[in-house]
Amino acid sequence: MAIFIANGGRKGDLNMSIETKTFKGYVRPDGRVGTRNYVAIIPSVFCANSTAEAIARQVNGAIALRHPVGCTQIGYDFELTARTLKAMGCHPNIAAVVVIGLGCERFSSHELYEGIKESGKPVAHFIIQEEGGTTTTIAKGVEAARKFVHWASQLKRQDCSLSELMVATKCGGTDATSGLAANPVVGKACDLITAQGGSAILSELNELIGTEDQLAARAVTPAVADKVYDAITHIENHLQSRIDPRFPTRNALISPGNFVGGVSTIVEKAMGGVHKSGTSPIVDVLPYATPPEDGKKGLFLMEYESQDGEVVTGMIGCGAQIVAFTTGRGNPTGFPFVPVIKITGNDHTYEHMKENFDFNAGGVIRGEGTIDSEGERLLDMIIRVASGEMTAAETIGGNELFVIARR
Numbered sequence: 549m550a551i552f553i554a555n556g557g558r559k560g561d562l563n564m565s566i567e568t569k570t571f572k573g574y575v576r577p578d579g580r581v582g583t584r585n586y587v588a589i590i591p592s593v594f595c596a597n598s599t600a601e602a603i604a605r606q607v608n609g610a611i612a613l614r615h616p617v618g619c620t621q622i623g624y625d626f627e628l629t630a631r632t633l634k635a636m637g638c639h640p641n642i643a644a645v646v647v648i649g650l651g652c653e654r655f656s657s658h659e660l661y662e663g664i665k666e667s668g669k670p671v672a673h674f675i676i677q678e679e680g681g682t683t684t685t686i687a688k689g690v691e692a693a694r695k696f697v698h699w700a701s702q703l704k705r706q707d708c709s710l711s712e713l714m715v716a717t718k719c720g721g722t723d724a725t726s727g728l729a730a731n732p733v734v735g736k737a738c739d740l741i742t743a744q745g746g747s748a749i750l751s752e753l754n755e756l757i758g759t760e761d762q763l764a765a766r767a768v769t770p771a772v773a774d775k776v777y778d779a780i781t782h783i784e785n786h787l788q789s790r791i792d793p794r795f796p797t798r799n800a801l802i803s804p805g806n807f808v809g810g811v812s813t814i815v816e817k818a819m820g821g822v823h824k825s826g827t828s829p830i831v832d833v834l835p836y837a838t839p840p841e842d843g844k845k846g847l848f849l850m851e852y853e854s855q856d857g858e859v860v861t862g863m864i865g866c867g868a869q870i871v872a873f874t875t876g877r878g879n880p881t882g883f884p885f886v887p888v889i890k891i892t893g894n895d896h897t898y899e900h901m902k903e904n905f906d907f908n909a910g911g912v913i914r915g916e917g918t919i920d921s922e923g924e925r926l927l928d929m930i931i932r933v934a935s936g937e938m939t940a941a942e943t944i945g946g947n948e949l950f951v952i953a954r955r
Contacts, residue, residue, distance in 0.1 A: 568709050568710065568711075568744055569710050569744060569927075569931060570707045570708060570709055570710065570931075571583070571707075571708055571710065571713065571931045571934040571935045572705035572706065572707060572708065572934075572935040572936065573640075573705060573706065573708040573712065573713075573869075573934060573935070574640070574643065574703055574705060574706075575706050575708065576640045576643075576667070576668070576669060577667065577668030577669060578638075578640075578667045578668050578669075580640035580712070580867070581640055581708045581712040581713070581869070582639075582640035582641040582642070582643070582869060583640075583641055583713075583869040583870055583886070583887060583933070583934040583935075583936075584641040584869075584885055584886065584887065585609075585641070585643045585700050585701075585703060586609065586610070586611050586641060586642055586643065586700075586884075586885045587607070587609055587610040587611070587642070587643060587644045587645070587646070587693055587696045587697050587700060588610070588611055588612075588613060588636065588637060588642045588644075588645045588646070588885065589601075589603045589604045589610055589611065589612040589613070589645075589646045589648060589689065589693060590612075590613050590633060590636060590637055590645055590646070590647055590648070590660065590664075591612075591613070591614070591615070591618070591647075591648045591649070592618050592633065592647060592648070592649045592650070592653055592655050592656065592657035592659075592660045593617075593618030593619050593649065593650050593653035593654075593655060593657075594615060594616050594617060594618055594619070595618075595619070595650040595653065595676075596648040596649060596650050596657075596676060597612075597614045597615070598682075599648050599676060599682055599685055599686055599689070600612040600613070600614070600646075600648045600689075601614060602682075602686045603646065603648070603686055603689040603690050603693055604693070606686075606690045606693075607690060607693040607694050607697055608697065609697040609700065609701070610646075610693045610696075610697060611884045611885055611947075612884075613633075613636055613884060613950055614950075615629075615633075615950070615951075615952050616952075617629045617655075617952055617954070618633075618653050618654065618655045619653045619654045619655070620654065621654060621655070623955075624955045625954055625955045626654065626655065628836060628837070628952065628953050628954070628955060629655055629952055630655050630659065630660075631836070631837050631838065631865070632836075632837045632861060632862070632865050632952045632953070633655070633660055633952070634660060634663035634664060635837045635838075635839070635864075635865035635866075636861075636864075636865065636950075637660065637663070637664035637667070637671070638663070638664055638666070638667040638669075639864065639865075639867070639869075639885070639886075640867075640869060641869055641885045641886055642669070642885060643669065643670075643696070643699075643700035643703065644669055644670035644671065644672075644696035644697075644699065644700055645664050645669065645670070645671045645672070646671075646672045646673075646674070646689050646692050646693050646696070647660050647661045647664065647671065647672070647673045647674070648674055648675075648676070648685065648689060649673070649674070649675040649676065650675070650676050650677060651675045651676060651677030651678055652677065657673060657675060658673070661673040670696055670699065672689070672692035672693075672696070674688050674689055674692075705935065705936065709744065709745065709746075710741050710744040710745065710746040710931075711744060711745030711746050711845060712746070713741060713746045713747070713869060713870065713930075713934060714746065714747040714748065714749060714866070714867050714868045714869060714870075715737070715738060715741060715746075715747070715748045715749070715868060715870050715871070715872055715930060716748075716749050716751075716860060716863035716864060716866075716868035716870070716871045716872070717734055717735075717738065717748060717749065717750050717824040717825065717871075717872050717873075717874075718751075718752065718824075718856065718859060718860055718863070718871060718872070718873045718874070719731060719752075719755075719821055719824065719873070719874040719875065720856045720873065720874075720875050720879045720881070721875040721876060721877030721878055721879045722821070722874075722875070722876055722877070723876025723877050723894060723897075724876070725876045725892070725893035725894040725910070725913060726821070726874050726875070726876040726892075726893060727821065727823060728893060728912070728913060729893025729909040729910060729912040729913050729919075729922075730874035730875075730876065730891045730892055730893035730894075730909045731821060731822075731823040731824045731874055731893075732823040732912070732919045732923075733891065733893070733909040733912065733919055733922040733923050733926055734823075734824045734826075734872045734874055734891060734923075734926065735823045735824050735825055735826030735827070735923070736826060736919050736920060736922070736923025736924070736926070737826075737872065737923045737924075737926040737927045737930060738824070738825065738826040738828065738847065738872075739826035739827055739828050739923070740923065740924065740927045741927065741930070742826070742828040742845075742846050742847055743828075745845055746845065747840070747845045747846055747847070747848065747867075748825065748826070748828070748847050748848070749834070749847075749848045749849070749850055749863045749866055749868055750822075750824055750825040750847070750848070750849055750850070751849065751850040751851075751852050751859045751862065751863055752821070752852070752853065752859050753779055753780050753783040753849070753851065753852065753853055754783050754784065754787055754853040755821045756780055756821065756822055757780060757783075757784050759780075759822045760776065760777055760780050760781070762822065763776050763780075763822065763825075763830060763849070764776045764777055766827075766828070766829050766830045766847075767829070767830045768829045768830065768831050768846075772830060772831065772832060772833065775832070775833040775849075776830065776833060776849060778833075779833050779849060779851045782851075783851075783852075783853050786853070787853060824872075824874065825847060826847070828846065828847040829846065829847065830846075830847050830848070830849060831844055831845070831846035831847060831848060832844060832846075832848055832849075833848070833849045833850070833851060834848050834849070834850045834851065834866050835850075835851055836850060836851055836852050836862040836865070836953055837861070837862045837864075837865025837866060837953075838865070838866060839865075839866055839867040840866070840867070848866065850862055850863055850866055852953065855951070855953075856879075856881060856949060856951075857881075857948060857949045857950065857951025858951045858952070858953040858954075860873075860883060860888075860949040860951075861883075861949065861950055861951055861952060861953070862953060864883065864886050868886065869886060869934065870886065870887050870888075870889065870930060870933060870934055871883065871886060871887070871888040871889065871949075872889050872891060872926070872930070873888050873889065873890055873891065874891045874892065874893075875890060875891070875892055875897075876892055876893060876894045876897060877894075877897065878892070878897050878900070878901040878904060879904070880901075880904045880941065880944065880946055881941065881946050881948040881949050882939070882941030882942060882944070882945070882946025882947055882948065882949060883941075883946075883947060883949040883950060884947040884950050887933050887934075887938070887939045887941070887942055888939055888941045888942075888946070888949065889906045889907060889926075889929065889930065889933055889939055890904055890905045890906050890907070890939070890940055890941060891905070891906065891907045891908075891909060891926070892905055892907075892908060892909065892910070893908075893909045893910050893912060893913060894910060895908065895910040895913075895914070898910060903940060903944070904940050904941070904944070905940060906929065906933075906939050906940050907925075907926055907929055909922050909926070
């Protein structure tokens, strides 16, 4: 057993000004800013899932990150697991962490503990085989988690510049209204955030096939443009090798629900989906669950294809503290410790599934609003949510989007 306690947080250079919009966030010891303040119970291996969940159930304010990996993995598959779990523990929406290991797993809980400790936040570490079994580990984990929650409850939100915010953009259950209203409105909000020094991130690259030239033209350098082409081409080649030979076209990459919703081809879907990124320059292409280097800010792409949970988890691993998720067909999913704002441009879907939505951009289609005006309205909601207002997915308790990528 080991416990590490940081000596409080430090306030980074937030570049505040009278004109700059702000949100109220939690400034962490490493200078990053959180929009939530959870204590995470993270198992290093699936064998410790039940123990981690038992701890979280007994501590209000703690969440467990259940996953199916951590052993019998090699190569890049193993690397993705290690990278993602460390990124979750270091994430600024997490105030403190309790790491639970089994003791014989391939991904060492010691490595996870040490990786999270580098962020400066409080971390505790218990190993089931060394503590004498499940019940003893649970008891010690509960004690540590309760102390962390009590400590975290005394932290105060501070006024922070939008330059400290990263918004992940995602679509799921796309229909024809997504590309006409919801996605462009998200893109406008992202442009407003990056204009104030903040960041946004776009992924699900298989749903950007056909927009390579458009995206590369927005790259800040030729080298970044090459990374855009390489990333999308790699994803298409990777997926092409896995497509059923009876359906050898790009259209096999979109779902039946997309067809029913009025999206007929993957390129048509891509031309709507790319609008989530707005018009800002692309500053870099990030590996999965890897934060930008050297404090770089702006619009990013992340290398990965589309699977809702895996993509959202990867973008959160890159540092996103909030998710703007568009859906025309309806999607109820959430993430354990990051707020997910659900946005639609479909009035019928909004009325039919109102409990699952936070924002209706349908006014753009009705002619009662513009992309600019709705984008500004969405930015106001993003600021409120970043400052603590709960989303529909949070109030319902959705946490399905935590899924570690596999290779």
